[in-house]
Amino acid sequence: MAEHVMRQGSVSMTELAEIFEVSVMTVHRDLDLLESQGMVRKFRGGASAQASSVFESNIAYRKTAQTAEKEAIARHVVGLIEPGSSVMFDDSTTALAVARHLVEVTPLTVVTNFLEAIRLLAPVPGIRLMALGGEYYPTHDSFLGVACVDAVEAMNTDTVVVSTSAVSDRHAFHQEQEIVLVKRAMLASGTRCVLAVDHTKLDRVALHRVAPLEAFDIIVVDSRAPEEAIQRLRDRHHRVDVAEVTEP
Amino acid sequence: MAEHVMRQGSVSMTELAEIFEVSVMTVHRDLDLLESQGMVRKFRGGASAQASSVFESNIAYRKTAQTAEKEAIARHVVGLIEPGSSVMFDDSTTALAVARHLVEVTPLTVVTNFLEAIRLLAPVPGIRLMALGGEYYPTHDSFLGVACVDAVEAMNTDTVVVSTSAVSDRHAFHQEQEIVLVKRAMLASGTRCVLAVDHTKLDRVALHRVAPLEAFDIIVVDSRAPEEAIQRLRDRHHRVDVAEVTEP
DNA sequence: TAAATCTAACGCTAAAGAGTGTGAACTTGT
């Protein structure tokens, strides 16, 4: 339903009800949900699409996008992690995919500011979990702000895994200030830094520069990334690992 | 079933199966659960009660104990909190009861290291949630350690609500080192400190002193506390509030 | 004021989940 609103730009309630063969009440409920997630805007009689820049940084959307690619990347990244070492990762959905696979390389010390990952890893035996505190941001389901940056700076981990929303030939980018600050702090406190991005992020830019690509020791992309984009990164002396996507 | 093991001290599997009219398999499963919660110890053929000092600091047990009293205390404590102010609380079940009522005094800034409270308050609108990071302790379901103490020390809140496992005429006590350090840090960073304890904690001691009672501005106990105990505290110039227990 | 739209409350249905028992395979102790 969200996709339909996106395509049309603006749709009326009754129209949506007919298309999906459900009652108007259901349309209301679903749109309320989508609105609370920041995906669409409701007005009397219908709903319209949200500006793309807004919802791209939205969890509900990010979770459903490029799942196969993220899964592939996650499997590869986990292969880079040695049992017994320490890992820090940010509040990206790619990192969450990595978290789901961390059980395979226990024992492990895991550090994150991502509440969903904390929920996921808290009950897992063999994982020593360190949470990064800070102010809770519902849109990201994570802890950010000064407190978080301070907490990151007080730590040092063997591997840091971060993902950003855009990557050019020279820099990694992200659209939000608070997140940029946390990611930067993470990069500074990791012995080895991994940038994990799916192919849709390549050759794009966003508002804030997070760091030059030199800050990362390994860049992991999925196999759907265009050859030339990968080659351009390699030409700049970066190590680029390609994770094979299996699912459709 | 836990109670029966406690009373008997030690019971056999088959015996338990007969008493509760369930299969031996179910007894196994339930005891595994209780054991993972630290309530009992399993051995070949049966199970025995855990040393009381161990399971008293155990969440699963604490959650079921004195719920009516905690509920009363929580209602009273929430009445002490002004909308718009900031509150910090620890990983005690009493504090959790307080957290459930915090919705009533929004808007509010809430600070805690208790994961269950974070889960509870994260989706609540009107509450600005700050998490205290640190190492995750499954037995308490909270974040402790150096990182947590540091995070606490970097903050300052209007009200701090703390509960301890034992309170004498002069001091508050707790049996665990890491928790003591966090509670102390909390006391130091609150403008006004509230000690919330049910009547079973009075006139008792535990291994570590948390702080002298002078460190607290208000002590809240439930109405099942003996008069003379309350009076003794008041004689020492402490403000003691009594919360009326309603339920049986 | 009338029509359209929205919200709240209740009941229904289908799917998910927790809890339990059975029988087979495996461990442990005597």
Next chain:
DNA sequence: ACAAGTTCACACTCTTTAGCGTTAGATTTA
């Protein structure tokens, strides 16, 4: 080696919960 004890995998039941529609009442718009 045997028996008692334990674990595993599967199937079954019961409870819980999520999602939808209907109706009725409130709100908004023309």
